[in-house]
Amino acid sequence: MSISINSVSKAFGLYPAVNNVSLTIPKGDFAALLGPSGSGKTTLLRLIAGLENPNQGRILFNGIDYTDKSVKERKVGFVFQQYALFKHMTIFENVAFGLKVRPRKSRPSKQQIHEKVFELLKLVQLENTAARYPAQLSGGQRQRIALARALAVEPEVLLLDEPFGALDAKVRQELRLWLRELHQKLNITTVFVTHDQEEALEMADTIVVMNHGQIEQIGSPEKVYNDPANSFVYSFLGRVNEFRGDSIPQELRLNEETAGYIRPHEIVLSRTALDTSSPSEVIHVHTVGSAVRVELKRLDTDDILEAELSTEKYRQIGPLIKGEMLYADFSRMVIFDDDRPNQAKVSNKIVTAL
């Protein structure tokens, strides 16, 4: 099912948790709602599920208005942290739950439920856990069962709120790949909430970047990362160095408030000075996986900044030690015109390089 959200707002008291949001998620899409804590992601997901009613706006599934329809009528499956597995039920009973509570007319037979549950347990690769209780599973296994339970009712929309939030990094990584593959297999329109940009970039077809109850940008991972609509999106999607005042080349400066941004891997370090480079002192060097992060102090402005080199590049230039002098080139610094004060927000990057 496609989902259309038209000018939807939801306030709690006077606080607008979701503020005039419009968004279309095509059928079969895998969309991430990404934003900092309190940006309205969960509220938007709950509005789609029918767990909250909007104060304003309409929510359509396949072009049909579902705004006033109940959760049950929406054919959504959800995995929300507060709806954890039922502790006192076996895994089989947990997955069967949604089918067993159906009204008698539409309830499958015992045999059909049995077959369906085992089909789902096979899908989530946990067939041998049917007789166990949730406490006897790992966190990652529990999340897979929660997903099987959500899928049991054959939803046309799947909603996931930080599905891997409480898991350790390695399990998270495995489940991301697994869920991505599962989505490819089932092709159910899926919306998931995350505050982890890496998770969104890695998994989603479409990323919806939210801030203060509003959408800052909608686009593919490639689009939002490489062509961010504004400084918020740029800063939120990855590590960034921010400069102000004299640290920004004169020709880029719109006014006193202008901020310049550059990602650590876009800073070019060399041992010889270029016209556009600034002398910088190495403060700290550490390796992170296949990259080397170098903390530097710009000697012309005293800014502390972070550069990132591939291990190959580091081998060419390094080894670097604390106190050493290098030249850092900031030609790829960007500024955004939404940083101009007292101006309506516009979503255009206006300068990309010196």
Ligand SMILES: Nc1ncnc2c1ncn2[C@@H]1O[C@H](COP(=O)(O)OP(=O)(O)OP(=O)(O)O)[C@@H](O)[C@H]1O
């Ligand atoms: N039931 C509620 N009553 C009052 N305020 C609420 C309620 N639910 C959410 N809010 C407020 O609405 C805002 C948005 O909350 P929401 O949970 O949607 O954000 P979020 O982006 O999902 O954040 P997080 O990543 O921390 O879960 C927050 O300021 C929150 O305090």
